[in-house]
Amino acid sequence: MQPPNGTINMNEQKSFEEFYNSLLAGDRAKSSAIADELLRYGLTVKQLYENIIRDSLYDIGQMWAEGKISVATEHMASAIVEAILNDHYPQIISSRKNNQTMIATCVENEFHQIGIKMVADIFELNGWNAIFLGANTPTNDLIDFIKLRNPDVLALSLSLDFNIPTLGKNLNLIRTQFPDLPVLVGGQAFNHHKDYVAPAPHVFYMKGLDDVESFAKSRQI
Ligand code: B12
Structure with missing residues (x-):
């Protein structure tokens, strides 16, 4: 046993x-x-x-x-x-689907995609349809893709400190165009920015997969 x-x-x-x-x-x-x-x-x-x-x-x-x-x-x-x-x-892949979709990707110029793949898998395990775009998604293409797929959640990863400004650019565009879309952000870039404050109420910084799983479960319909 x-x-x-x-x-x-x-x-x-x-x-x-x-x-x-x-x-x-x-x-x-x-x-x-x-x-x-x-x-x-x-x-x-x-x-x-x-x-x-x-x-x-x-x-x-x-x-x-x-x-x-x-x-x-x-x-x-x-x-x-x-x-x-x-x-x-x-x-x-979970056999029980909850009809909710999330998009998981790295910001532009960010090639570390293993952590965000894990994040996508945890959503998938909890019944979500996770669309994994991998590394280095150009900001404008991401915006177009969000319009096309209308996700319930977006997750953005960055490992490099110098990609924090790119995250800011993404979040500004997202806030203007999709004001209610919840956005999870995470990755090692934040290790050096422990005082990082999410710039909007629907943006959530999470450190690891326990938090991701709690979030995925809490948003089940
Ligand atoms: C593999 C690797 C690469 C590979 C990536 C391949 C791939 N397919 O992903 C390649 C070769 C591309 C690479 C390139 C570079 N790398 Co590199 N790389 C690594 C290495 C060894 C492992 C990365 C990894 O997968 N870790 C394991 C994952 C699972 O951990 P994680 O990303 O932290 O994810 C966890 C959490 O952070 C969280 N998380 C992650 N994303 C998200 C997102 C959300 C929304 C949430 C909620 C949570 C979350 O969940 C995960 C599970 O706990 C790290 C060492 C390290 N410390 O990680 C260096 C490391 C990240 N790389 C580093 C560097 C410097 C580089 C280069 C600049 C090197 C160079 N001079 O070219 C380039 C940059 C390329 C770019 N523009 O992105 C440094 C970064 C230092 C820094 N803080 O800026 C590190 C830390 C190495 C070091 N010790 O110096 N790298």
Whole structure:
């Protein structure tokens, strides 16, 4: 019998180390097998995403910043992670749909798309139709796309500090054209802007997937 969701009997720290090492070794099969096993043994998708995958990438980013691994190795690791997220998509889609749509993307010039993919998946797990646009969506195209798809929520991600002004530009346009559209913002750019104040009542800064899930559940119709 498997333990209930959220409790895991396996040693999570050991699994983290194995996953991290297999990413660095470029071993896609092993990385994917570890992710499968953790889910099978009761880790939630949120826990897999944050405690295992996100934290491995944070450590890999640190290694890269210290010059201990090459850009190529970091690219290899993030490509494996993207493959794992896509491989697990069938486990993510909820059979119960709530007829609500969200759009998830990165602001213009922002190429870090793994965190916002996780955000989209958490909405999808909770019955939403999540439209994931990925990295670097030009502001004007995003505005046109919102007009076309009329989402219930927009989620914007940015990892780089210097993209904060682009977020401001997006939010100004959105506020004028879609004054009631709730907008979630998040990503590591805010680590250096802890005093960030959302500029409008319908803009919400969230740090991680627990907050995202609470929001997705609270907006169920
Ligand atoms: C992989 C990677 C890349 C890849 C991205 C590939 C891809 N497909 O996404 C590539 C090669 C493109 C890249 C490029 C660069 N990178 Co880079 N990259 C990374 C790395 C190693 C991992 C990023 C990642 O996926 N993390 C894991 C995800 C899951 O975490 P996350 O994004 O924080 O998301 C979580 C939360 O923040 C939150 N969240 C995220 N978005 C949102 C949105 C909403 C709405 C909500 C509610 C929540 C939320 O939820 C997630 C789950 O908890 C990081 C290291 C790190 N610390 O992350 C560096 C890092 C982000 N990169 C960095 C840098 C400097 C760069 C470059 C400038 C390097 C260069 N000189 O070219 C370029 C910039 C390119 C650009 N214009 O965007 C720095 C940023 C420093 C800074 N603060 O400005 C970091 C921190 C590395 C470092 N230690 O210095 N990078």
